[in-house]
Amino acid sequence: MPNIASILKAEISRVARKEVRAEIETLKKVSVAHRSSIAELRRQVNALEKELRRLVKGTMRPAAASDSDDQTSAGTKRRFSATRLAAHRAKVGLSAANYGQLVGVSGQTIYHWEQGKARPRAAQLESLAAVRNLGAREC
Template structure:
């Protein structure tokens, strides 16, 4: 005959599992609903972000006349190429530090621009564009003037 204590123990464990399952079933159901709701919200956020991105791209392309007038007052949009910047500096026969002095930035900034680690700001792009039309002699003269001004202030 089976040990009554073992049978009783097994029956108590079975009933306890059944009760625990009944108690946790409600929480499992609620948790599944919450997960489904969160997933739906994430999909909605992703869709809204895509719509915002599309709208901002269309907004950039479809400027109104007033926006275009504002853009013209700020000057033309400047493109930047790291290789062209390096070529321009070499064409002028300047070191990165000298080229930076002409622009009004540090030599490290020019180094990072040329290596694609950073991009110049709009004001700096204007300064770079202003140097585009000068030759070696004028660049040397401007540099000498800057260095002369630096010595005069010291």
């Protein structure tokens, strides 16, 4: 009798493995399909994000242009020249530190501007314009 029990047990085990293997195969196919669709969706998301960055970058330029138009209509657009800054500072006879105090920056910043290593921001350009209008006596 133990022989029949072991044979029956082996046969049940074999049939169960066969059934499980069939179910696993279908699950594997579904899993592969899901993974490929996920990969395609990721590619689409990356492409859309890239397009969005490009569009945002493109819309920023016209907005900046309209700001400069507003600035032009409100007043003159300021230009910066490193040699003119150095010439004006020499004309009024101020050190870079003193000139920087008038503008609201450090003397080192004035040196960097004069050497062309840096450029002033818009607010600093307005300060420079105000100081530029001052003569040697007012400084």
